[in-house]
Amino acid sequence: xxxxxxxxxxxxxxxxxxxxxxxxxxxxxxxxxxxxxxxxxxxxxxxxxxxxxxxxxxxxxxxxxxxxxxxxxxxxxxxxxxxxxxxxxxxxxxxxxxxxxxxxxxxxxxxxxxxxxxxxxxxxxxxxxxxxxxxxxxxxxxxxxxxxxxxxxxxxxxxxxxxxxxxxxxxxxxxxxxxx
Amino acid sequence: xxxxxxxxxxxxxxxxxxxxxxxxxxxxxxxxxxxxxxxxxxxxxxxxxxxxxxxxxxxxxxxxxxxxxxxxxxxxxxxxxxxxxxxxxxxxxxxxxxxxxxxxxxxxxxxxxxxxxxxxxxxxxxxxxxxxxxxxxxxxxxxxxxxxxxxxxxxxxxxxxxxxxxxxxxxxxxxxxxxxxxxxxxxxxxxxxxxxxxxxxxxxxxxxxxxxxxxxxxxxxxxxxxxxxxxxxxxxxxxxxxxxxxxxxxxxxxxxxxxxxxxxxxxxxxxxxxxxxxxxxxxxxxxxxxxxxxxxxxxxxxxxxxxxxxxxxxxxxxxxxxxxxxxxxxxxxxxxxxxxxxxxxxxxxxxxxxxxxxxxxxxxxxxxxxxxxxxxxxxxxxxxxxxxxxxxxxxxxxxxxxxxxxxxxxxxxxxxxxxxxxxxxxxxxxxxxxxxxxxxxxxxxxxxxxxxxxxxxxxxxxxxxxxxxxxxxxxxxxxxxxxxxxxxxxxxxxxxxxxxxxxxxxxxxxxxxxxxxxxxxxxxxxxxxxxxxxxxxxxxxxxxxxxxxxxxxxxxxxxxxxxxx
Numbered sequence: 001x002x003x004x005x006x007x008x009x010x011x012x013x014x015x016x017x018x019x020x021x022x023x024x025x026x027x028x029x030x031x032x033x034x035x036x037x038x039x040x041x042x043x044x045x046x047x048x049x050x051x052x053x054x055x056x057x058x059x060x061x062x063x064x065x066x067x068x069x070x071x072x073x074x075x076x077x078x079x080x081x082x083x084x085x086x087x088x089x090x091x092x093x094x095x096x097x098x099x100x101x102x103x104x105x106x107x108x109x110x111x112x113x114x115x116x117x118x119x120x121x122x123x124x125x126x127x128x129x130x131x132x133x134x135x136x137x138x139x140x141x142x143x144x145x146x147x148x149x150x151x152x153x154x155x156x157x158x159x160x161x162x163x164x165x166x167x168x169x170x171x172x173x174x175x176x177x178x179x180x
Numbered sequence: 181x182x183x184x185x186x187x188x189x190x191x192x193x194x195x196x197x198x199x200x201x202x203x204x205x206x207x208x209x210x211x212x213x214x215x216x217x218x219x220x221x222x223x224x225x226x227x228x229x230x231x232x233x234x235x236x237x238x239x240x241x242x243x244x245x246x247x248x249x250x251x252x253x254x255x256x257x258x259x260x261x262x263x264x265x266x267x268x269x270x271x272x273x274x275x276x277x278x279x280x281x282x283x284x285x286x287x288x289x290x291x292x293x294x295x296x297x298x299x300x301x302x303x304x305x306x307x308x309x310x311x312x313x314x315x316x317x318x319x320x321x322x323x324x325x326x327x328x329x330x331x332x333x334x335x336x337x338x339x340x341x342x343x344x345x346x347x348x349x350x351x352x353x354x355x356x357x358x359x360x361x362x363x364x365x366x367x368x369x370x371x372x373x374x375x376x377x378x379x380x381x382x383x384x385x386x387x388x389x390x391x392x393x394x395x396x397x398x399x400x401x402x403x404x405x406x407x408x409x410x411x412x413x414x415x416x417x418x419x420x421x422x423x424x425x426x427x428x429x430x431x432x433x434x435x436x437x438x439x440x441x442x443x444x445x446x447x448x449x450x451x452x453x454x455x456x457x458x459x460x461x462x463x464x465x466x467x468x469x470x471x472x473x474x475x476x477x478x479x480x481x482x483x484x485x486x487x488x489x490x491x492x493x494x495x496x497x498x499x500x501x502x503x504x505x506x507x508x509x510x511x512x513x514x515x516x517x518x519x520x521x522x523x524x525x526x527x528x529x530x531x532x533x534x535x536x537x538x539x540x541x542x543x544x545x546x547x548x549x550x551x552x553x554x555x556x557x558x559x560x561x562x563x564x565x566x567x568x569x570x571x572x573x574x575x576x577x578x579x580x581x582x583x584x585x586x587x588x589x590x591x592x593x594x595x596x597x598x599x600x601x602x603x604x605x606x607x608x609x610x611x612x613x614x615x616x617x618x619x620x621x622x623x624x625x626x627x628x629x630x631x632x633x634x635x636x637x638x639x640x641x642x643x644x645x646x647x648x649x650x651x652x653x654x655x656x657x658x659x660x661x662x663x664x665x666x667x668x669x670x671x672x673x674x675x676x677x678x679x680x681x682x683x684x685x686x687x688x689x690x691x692x693x694x695x696x697x698x699x700x701x702x703x704x705x706x707x708x709x710x711x712x713x714x715x716x717x718x719x720x721x722x723x724x725x726x727x728x729x730x731x732x733x734x735x736x737x738x739x740x741x742x743x744x745x
Contacts, residue, residue, distance in 0.1 A: 012364070012365050015314075016302060016303075016306065016312075016314075019306055020306055023306060023307050060492075061489075061492075061493060064488055064491075064493075065489050067488070067489070068487070068488070068489045070310065070311040070331055070363065070366045071311075071366075072365055073364070073365045172364065172367075173364075175367070176362045176364065176367075179362065
């Protein structure tokens, strides 16, 4: 059964690695729903958060192929339930429509969104949440015509009490030292 | 350690010498000229073989790697030079062959500008390399090359590509070399888990109809003796994949033959009766398994494998033992009971008798007028006492040669397995000969594949490589024709070839040879080839429409192996 999985990849910061990782998906014709890359809490270690729709079996194979890449430290996969995750969305609406009635204000208040910038021409609204939530706000705001809309890729954090990467790096260092 | 100031291109050569490289295959061109200039001063330390095409260089490097176990090294220039390597790199990737390919690149300020002979070779080679890296400053050279050799040669080996911009080759650095021994993000092999070994041993001890499948992992891991000890202690019959061939002697009483599409009758048929399968250093390629859903339905699977990504990829393992086969086989042998499986082995013998009567005898001792590939292979193998290195191309002749050559020594079979690269054979035989100059190298090639890299006859002649080349000529792309006959109603769409006079061509290159068309001349012809001092081309005209059997048709289960059309 196909479902959403969140793949987390920890890697060295090497040029080209993003391509190496995406090739693993492309070759198996699995579409990436969203992808976010940034430096992790550990300097020099980068973290990829990749969302795909696939079967569990497919996901396991993809993760082992990603982990096989030389510059990848570790890759994990999780279901949505196993992680806390968020996406951020920005909406640009005409400031005029904000003045004309108070509906937009209510939408912003009730939707837990906030206003980032107001100019004569436009107002930028921000909302953080799951895709369904940011999409719902889009649908509401679009009644007044959204001029521009952008949603980020997903970021996610595990429900585990321990930071698994630092544990992993400690183990890896000990293992590599034991080989000497 | 003292350092010395050198140019980037000198650093490339010095780094290769530090890695013990004795042979480089390559082709010069604009963006790699500084490296070639540096090489000029080192012609006493390292041999460079100028091939006639970059594809020739990379296949030669593969041949060298396969017989020595060391990384094959090749040079090419940027753009077309680099892209011409790609087929060989892809071949090495799927067959786990260690390569270090060094390509020149346009100067770094020109990167991404569509400069003359610029191609994004790092991008192009990414899906087919174990690792690749672009060097843009001279200081990076020693460390990147050290990592390249470490990655190419450890764990599950594979090809690595290092792309060096021309300005990095010209620039200077303080040279200091340190071999790479670890990389934080890369664990070449997992330590063998003793609990998994115990679990596997218990299953093996209980087995009534166990079967061992061994692949190239045994050869790469130098685990031939360990495999033999394991087989002999457990008394379990063992069958080989195309690349596992030669790991244990063909005439070993427990060696029951080849697996897969054109493998032997017994190991295919009986795979589906086995209750335990012990797969060692093999990856359940589709040519071995046939229809996976109908594969080994009664068997528990024990998978000894170095690459974690291979576990459960195709066939789910009951017990997976990760790690180097040399270590895992030794531990497994220590843990299993001595045993024998005479009745089970008798089943394989019976299958052998059937296959022998229906196929093998007719292939090896034909009574029809036309020559068969099988009889050519039989005579060539017998005359070299089964001690030659066999290099094959891809197609019918490859299957026939693999089935009938018979080996005594490991690392003696060089072929393109996973990628099935036509044109591989001739250049690979040059590399094999350079890797093992003391051994007889016999290249068996079809008339189709021979013409894909035929220009390497020039390299063979120039370097006086005493390769014995047998071209099995049926004026057809034989394997494709066989499929057309069996599955496409004999519609022979573009498989018939009008061939040149191969002997005249060879002589034009300065290579002696002759053509055999009749059985009476075959034995003498092969003898003449083997006695010849230097390279030799023997063309044998064989029956036009011979087929390779047994065969597991595509989409069929291995137990549906057929003996005749």
